[in-house]
Amino acid sequence: MIIFRYLLKEVAKTQLAVFFVLMTIFISQKFVRVLGDASEGSIPGQMVMIFIALKVPDLGGMMLPLSFFLGILLAYGRIYADNEMTVLHACGVSEWYVVRVTLILALVTAIFTGIFTLYLAPMASEYQYQVKDKLAADSGLSSLVAGRFQKTGNEKAVVFIHDKHRDDNSFDKVFLAQLPDENHLDDSIINSSLVYAKKGQVFEEESGSQRLVLSQGIRYHKDANSGEFQAVTFDKYYIQIQDQEIEQKHRKLSALPTHQLFNPPDADSAPEYSATIQWRIAFPLACIILTLIAVPLSVVNPRQGKFAKMLPLMLFLGYFLLLTAMKSGVERQALPSNIGLWPIHISALFMGIILLMRERSSGRKIKAKFPGFRRNTASDNKVRDIKE
Structure with a gap:
């Protein structure tokens, strides 16, 4: 033992x-x-x-x-x-x-x-x-990091936030650039609307889609007819950052x-x-x-x-x-x-x-225990005796 x-x-x-x-x-x-x-x-x-x-x-x-x-x-x-x-x-x-x-x-x-x-x-x-x-599925909310330019979940906009509060998932000093549609990818980024807001927050709906709600901001966009830029102030501005719930991967x-x-x-x-x-x-x-x-x-x-x-x-x-x-x-x-x-x-x-x-x-x-092995062993011993 x-x-x-x-x-x-x-x-x-x-x-x-x-x-x-x-x-x-x-x-x-x-x-x-x-x-x-x-x-x-x-x-x-x-x-x-x-x-x-x-x-x-x-x-x-x-x-x-x-x-x-x-x-x-x-x-x-x-x-x-x-x-x-x-x-x-x-x-x-x-x-x-x-x-x-x-x-x-x-x-x-x-x-x-x-x-x-x-x-x-x-x-x-x-x-x-x-x-x-x-x-x-939660990419619109979890991927937004302070101090970094990032695309939204549906890849239709680029967002930059200065500060992020984890307690209520709100943002401070939000910059947003809405990208051109898929049918107008050749358009310059300058033709997209640019938004700046003091506050922002993400809300998730029951369907799985997510919206970014901006408040106290201003929106710059180019007028399609005159070609001039316009600035519009707003109290609330909504943008869809994720269209639907992500399906389960294989x-x-x-x-x-x-x-x-x-x-x-x-x-x-x-x-x-x-x-x-x-x-x-x-x-x-x-x-x-x-x-x-x-x-x-x-x-x-x-x-x-x-x-x-x-x-x-x-x-x-x-x-x-x-x-x-x-x-x-x-x-x-x-x-x-x-x-x-x-x-x-x-x-x-x-x-x-x-x-x-x-x-x-x-x-x-x-x-x-095997007979063949014993016979081979005996023959080997005889050969060894003859050589000696």
Whole structure:
């Protein structure tokens, strides 16, 4: 039990450290990207942390298998480098026992990964679409930022506001230029009406349309007959800044709940639905399969140091690149959906079994049970005796 807890503790501790480092790196990249969108006015500044939080489930589902794979390599690599594993083997701890202990932690990691990929990530993606739809529907009100020229939601006017009051969504010192109609796009901007008002406020109607109400202002426009400019003062001035409610955008399959993917709407979309299901299952399944690969590859020579076996990281990258390629092939119907990603999983599992059986005492015991192996071994011994 002491050895059991020791092995689990070392791998889990290293896995968590790698996981938090990877999450910090990738979340920082997402933060910079979202912050850039906020600075351009695409999303409100107060929504930055919400968009970052919605990226966490998707990143967590991808980072857990990688952190577990690296955790095994680093933890067991240190144990081998410090000759601790040699002492454990001398005390009767076999390689298969180490694998069984690691598979327990792999099962726990696979459960958490499945929660991320099968439940939390689709839910976060759907909520992100809802937030974007709400921002698009409320673009006339939320996109108006003080000190910046911006188009209205229907792109029929350009608005500049000096100050914005968040408590009642009112504006101070509003400048507005109504753009020419679509049929008169060749007209100069000078032919458009220019409006300046001391106060302004946005009102939303039940139909989803929005109007900007300006007060205490003056409007400059060019008379179509005389060609002269006229200035008209007004107490109230209305302009439509959004014509109708924005329709709900098409959702990607990443936003659909997992149980809905089992019922595609038609035969044409069935391959894409099947590829999405297998992609979500691939991450939890990879935690189990990669354990069989990482444990034998974590063996290092004490003279080489614990980082000598970091090259197996290329196997992990190749594994997921192949999964990505197979998923794309299924979606394009270049591969049968019933085959899907399973050949990659089976190949990786077969590689893990070979690595475990190679030069392992427990593996040689399993091989010795086969008659063909015993005959080959006896013939090899005779050849060795003749050569000697």
